[in-house]
Amino acid sequence: MTTKIAIQGIKGSFHHQVVNEYFSENVEIDECLSFEELIDSLLSGKSDQAVMAIENSIAGPIIPNYALIDKNNLHIIGEHYLNIHQNLMALKGQKMEDINEVHSHPMAILQCMDFLKKYPNIKLVEDKDTAETARRIQEKQLTGIAAIASKTASEMYDLDILAPEIQTIKNNMTRFVIIKKQNSFLPENEINRASIKFELDHKRGSLAAVLNVMSDCQLNLTKIQSLPKIETPWKYSFFVDVTFEKYEDYAKAKALVNIMAEYFKVLGEYRNTKP
Numbered sequence: 001m002t003t004k005i006a007i008q009g010i011k012g013s014f015h016h017q018v019v020n021e022y023f024s025e026n027v028e029i030d031e032c033l034s035f036e037e038l039i040d041s042l043l044s045g046k047s048d049q050a051v052m053a054i055e056n057s058i059a060g061p062i063i064p065n066y067a068l069i070d071k072n073n074l075h076i077i078g079e080h081y082l083n084i085h086q087n088l089m090a091l092k093g094q095k096m097e098d099i100n101e102v103h104s105h106p107m108a109i110l111q112c113m114d115f116l117k118k119y120p121n122i123k124l125v126e127d128k129d130t131a132e133t134a135r136r137i138q139e140k141q142l143t144g145i146a147a148i149a150s151k152t153a154s155e156m157y158d159l160d161i162l163a164p165e166i167q168t169i170k171n172n173m174t175r176f177v178i179i180k181k182q183n184s185f186l187p188e189n190e191i192n193r194a195s196i197k198f199e200l201d202h203k204r205g206s207l208a209a210v211l212n213v214m215s216d217c218q219l220n221l222t223k224i225q226s227l228p229k230i231e232t233p234w235k236y237s238f239f240v241d242v243t244f245e246k247y248e249d250y251a252k253a254k255a256l257v258n259i260m261a262e263y264f265k266v267l268g269e270y271r272n273t274k275p
Helices: 014-022 035-044 063-071 106-111 130-139 151-156 206-216 247-260
Strands: 003-008 027-032 049-056 075-083 087-090 101-104 123-126 145-149 160-163 173-180 193-199 220-228 236-243 263-270
Touching: 003 014, 003 035, 014 027, 014 049, 014 075, 014 173, 027 035, 035 049, 035 063, 049 063, 049 075, 049 106, 063 193, 063 220, 063 236, 063 263, 087 130, 087 151, 101 106, 101 130, 106 123, 106 145, 130 145, 130 151, 145 151, 151 160, 193 247, 206 220, 206 236, 206 247, 247 263
Parallel strands: 003 027, 003 049, 075 263, 101 123, 101 145
Antiparallel strands: 049 173, 075 173, 087 145, 087 160, 193 236, 193 263, 220 236
């Protein structure tokens, strides 16, 4: 049976690479040029699951994606970490001195700024996807333009790599989550990571009290990010990731935070796969 997977980007993108590494069964790819389109593919039933980048070790969390998961009541059922190797590529025969513009996804550009600062005369152009930019250069035979993308993209779209491994930090890792419309229920002894959201009363010490509960229950807080509630000035939603050794510790913390918070929601309970 074929599983339909929605990705942000096209074949040759880092999302596509995650699909190849994470899924063992036969898969069919639905290429989406935005995360909103990816969500629509999932909600409409066009795809069964989706792969979504959620944070990067250099650029930090992609908060709008947490908001998309929350707003559409989707479930995080797994995660995958990918070492990101960014390469500058162009049409065969092009050299570095021929390049006037570099096009790529804004996250990829941000990850390569130390390299790009060496070429102040090159214009940086943000685009929707790394691999799609590489494909367009080949299809339209665009000279003077380079893309930042994966080695796989250079091979798929027959481009020369002008500069390999140009990411600022060589250990550049992105965390991706696997999402579905329906939750996938794992045995409790296999669950050791959770993504949750809560809202608190705007008073002194409320967040500290919740964090103390998590600490007392032996939870390891791996990420916390606040997002303002647009409809309620000066109130915030908190998106939190935790890991734990015993599910019963997490269950206890979950019950307590549910009582303490004005609003509480589990976005996903799954296996921690961090290397």
